[in-house]
Amino acid sequence: MSTTEYGVFLPISNGGWIVSDTTPPIEATYDYNKQAAVAADRLGFDFVMSQGKWRGYGGRTDHWGRTLESMTMMAGLAEATERVKIWSTVHTILFNPAIVAKMFTTLDQISNGRVGMNVVVGSYSQEFAQMGLWPEHLDHADRYRYSEEWVQLLLRLWSEDSVTAHGEFFNLEDCSSRPHPEKTPTLICAGRSPAGIDFQAKYCDASFLSAFDLAGLQQVSREVKQAAAEQGRAIKTYTMTTVVMDETDAAAEARCREYSRGVDREALENMAIAYGMQTDKNATPSAKAQEQAGFQSEVVAGSPETVLEKIEELVSYAELDGLMLIFPDYVVDLEHFGTLVLPKLNQARA
Numbered sequence: 001m002s003t004t005e006y007g008v009f010l011p012i013s014n015g016g017w018i019v020s021d022t023t024p025p026i027e028a029t030y031d032y033n034k035q036a037a038v039a040a041d042r043l044g045f046d047f048v049m050s051q052g053k054w055r056g057y058g059g060r061t062d063h064w065g066r067t068l069e070s071m072t073m074m075a076g077l078a079e080a081t082e083r084v085k086i087w088s089t090v091h092t093i094l095f096n097p098a099i100v101a102k103m104f105t106t107l108d109q110i111s112n113g114r115v116g117m118n119v120v121v122g123s124y125s126q127e128f129a130q131m132g133l134w135p136e137h138l139d140h141a142d143r144y145r146y147s148e149e150w151v152q153l154l155l156r157l158w159s160e161d162s163v164t165a166h167g168e169f170f171n172l173e174d175c176s177s178r179p180h181p182e183k184t185p186t187l188i189c190a191g192r193s194p195a196g197i198d199f200q201a202k203y204c205d206a207s208f209l210s211a212f213d214l215a216g217l218q219q220v221s222r223e224v225k226q227a228a229a230e231q232g233r234a235i236k237t238y239t240m241t242t243v244v245m246d247e248t249d250a251a252a253e254a255r256c257r258e259y260s261r262g263v264d265r266e267a268l269e270n271m272a273i274a275y276g277m278q279t280d281k282n283a284t285p286s287a288k289a290q291e292q293a294g295f296q297s298e299v300v301a302g303s304p305e306t307v308l309e310k311i312e313e314l315v316s317y318a319e320l321d322g323l324m325l326i327f328p329d330y331v332v333d334l335e336h337f338g339t340l341v342l343p344k345l346n347q348a349r350a
Contacts, residue, residue, distance in 0.1 A: 005322035007047035008040045013064040017326040019294040021061050022262025024329040028066040036330040041081040043338030052089035054127040059267025078111035087116035092147045101157035101177040108181040116186030121147045124274050144195040151203050201227035206236040217318040236321035244301040252301040263294035304340040
């Protein structure tokens with residue numbers, strides 16, 4: 001029996017997940033995200049997740065210049081839905097673990113145990129520097145040590161009545177965070193570095209992965225699962241995929257071309273710089289960015305039959321436990337996918 005999970009990456013930021021001005025317009029509003037989450041709940045998706053974003057990438061589209069806050073939005077969506085899992089994003093650099101422990105206990109109650117936390121260690125300096133919160137003294141390895149201490153304290157606060165700890169980064173003295181969650185929230189993380197894989201293997205229930213091709217995705221999926229096994233744990237692996245679906249393959253491919261026609265190169269370059277893919281604004285966008293032409297993930301395009309076939313191949317070959325799906329239009333496209341494709345993907349679970 002298949003246990004593959006299919007979720008929706010909600011568009012908490014304007015522009016959604018395609019850096020273009022020829023896509024269906026997406027604004028950063030709670031109502032739009034609520035409509036998508038309620039539809040996902042009704043159609044049988046397994047989870048909805050939102051990112052945490054604090055600064056956009058400019059360009060003529062002002063891509064992600066307007067965003068909502070993940071935890072507060074997901075609290076509303078937990079109340080608006082009934083069965084879909086609610087995964088919210090937390091940047092460890094921005095929030096003390098004692099604050100987050102209390103917030104997610106509250107989310108756990110609102111959702112009746114459906115809550116999960118996407119833990120982001122933090123590498124986008126501009127987002128945090130604008131608030132005076134970028135830790136200049138911490139390099140990449142330091143930030144993972146910081147986050148490891150952070151999550152250790154979080155887990156203790158969720159299970160112990162009082163926590164006293166004097167570590168490298170945090171000092172807690174008789175710190176209480178009660179009540180505790182009914183069950184420990186699902187912990188999710190992304191990261192390809194050795195430090196990132198080690199962190200996921202030790203503490204996370206799920207890992208979001210990316211690679212340049214299917215073979216690479218299969219390899220990193222195996223690496224993360226092996227690393228967790230060496231810790232005596234099991235971990236699920238996921239990736240995110242943009243679905244562009246239409247009545248025929250030709251019509252879906254035409255949609256992709258139209259979206260690529262309006263690509264915002266300036267925003268894409270600014271994004272690449274923030275992600276560490278380039279060193280300055282005059283650099284040529286990476287070959288990967290050119291190839292994707294504004295898409296921020298791999299793309300599965302085609303008729304419902306083709307999309308079904310490609311998704312089944314992706315999950316099987318890369319040995320994944322789930323996919324987080326992106327849609328150009330979270331009203332029309334999500335509904336079509338949930339009606340025409342998702343039931344067939346879920347048939348093995350019946």
